[in-house]
Amino acid sequence: ILGGRKADPHVMPYMASLQLDGQHVCGGFLIAEQWVLSAAHCTEETDGKIFQVLLGAHSLTKPEPHKRLYRVRAQIPHPGSNIHNNKDDLLLLQLEEKAELNEHVQVLPFQREDRDVAADTVCKVAGWGTTSHSGHRPDELHSLERPVISRDVCNHRTRHDHTITEKMMCTDSRKKDTCKGDSGGPLVCNGVAEGVVTAGSRVCGNYKKPAIYTRIAPYVAWIDSVMASAAG
Numbered sequence: 151i152l153g154g155r156k157a158d159p160h161v162m163p164y165m166a167s168l169q170l171d172g173q174h175v176c177g178g179f180l181i182a183e184q185w186v187l188s189a190a191h192c193t194e195e196t197d198g199k200i201f202q203v204l205l206g207a208h209s210l211t212k213p214e215p216h217k218r219l220y221r222v223r224a225q226i227p228h229p230g231s232n233i234h235n236n237k238d239d240l241l242l243l244q245l246e247e248k249a250e251l252n253e254h255v256q257v258l259p260f261q262r263e264d265r266d267v268a269a270d271t272v273c274k275v276a277g278w279g280t281t282s283h284s285g286h287r288p289d290e291l292h293s294l295e296r297p298v299i300s301r302d303v304c305n306h307r308t309r310h311d312h313t314i315t316e317k318m319m320c321t322d323s324r325k326k327d328t329c330k331g332d333s334g335g336p337l338v339c340n341g342v343a344e345g346v347v348t349a350g351s352r353v354c355g356n357y358k359k360p361a362i363y364t365r366i367a368p369y370v371a372w373i374d375s376v377m378a379s380a381a382g
């Protein structure tokens with residue numbers, strides 16, 4: 151997160167850190183006791199390794215009472231996701247067991263009605279992604295409030311030039327923006343997850359490249375069917 155602030159500890163108890171060999175790779179969030187939603191692009195460069203999911207954390211390294219690392223039983227990328235574009239950039243992770251819920255570990259509801267969030271709505275995004283252009287990786291969760299920008303503005307030829315589909319949404323990226331390692335985290339508007347951070351052009355903090363999110367509502371049927379089919 152560029153230009154954000156250290157989150158107040160445990161005010162986002164749904165946040166997940168997707169890790170490989172103890173290293174934070176991507177964000178994610180708890181959508182059910184045994185399911186985390188993230189971004190399919192997070193599995194690139196992992197050469198088939200399975201993530202572990204850290205829940206209940208504020209600091210990635212310090213011991214904290216409700217922090218717990220979960221093994222992943224299954225990683226299910228959306229069938230339409232691919233390395234060449236941002237389409238269908240969603241990843242479902244089934245935890246080996248149901249997460250133990252408490253004040254530091256909670257499920258975040260996601261939007262089920264397929265209607266655009268109004269432009270200028272201020273939403274919140276959080277993550278352990280880089281906090282500087284030099285790539286500083288924070289130990290503590292950072293958060294940022296950003297206004298939604300309309301798809302028309304985001305699709306302008308000087309911005310994302312008509313690559314933003316009706317299954318995506320954008321927020322202003324001037325100075326305050328998502329960056330490397332924030333992919334997979336939720337965009338929360340009025341307490342509901344509306345989007346999932348996708349890297350898009352990978353540029354951070356440049357107002358000409360607004361932040362892009364995969365909207366969740368268009369994928370409700372897929373999410374529900376995967377969770378129902380794998381129900382333990």
Ligand SMILES: NCc1cccc(Nc2n[nH]c3ncnc(Nc4cccc(O)c4)c23)c1
Pocket residue numbers: 280282283284285323327328329330331332333347348349350351352353354355360361362
């Ligand atoms: N703002 C959109 C967004 C959301 C999520 C991730 C991303 N960026 C990235 N995702 N993956 C990456 N691998 C390498 N470099 C990257 N961006 C980068 C890193 C240092 C300085 C800088 O100006 C940009 C990214 C960008």
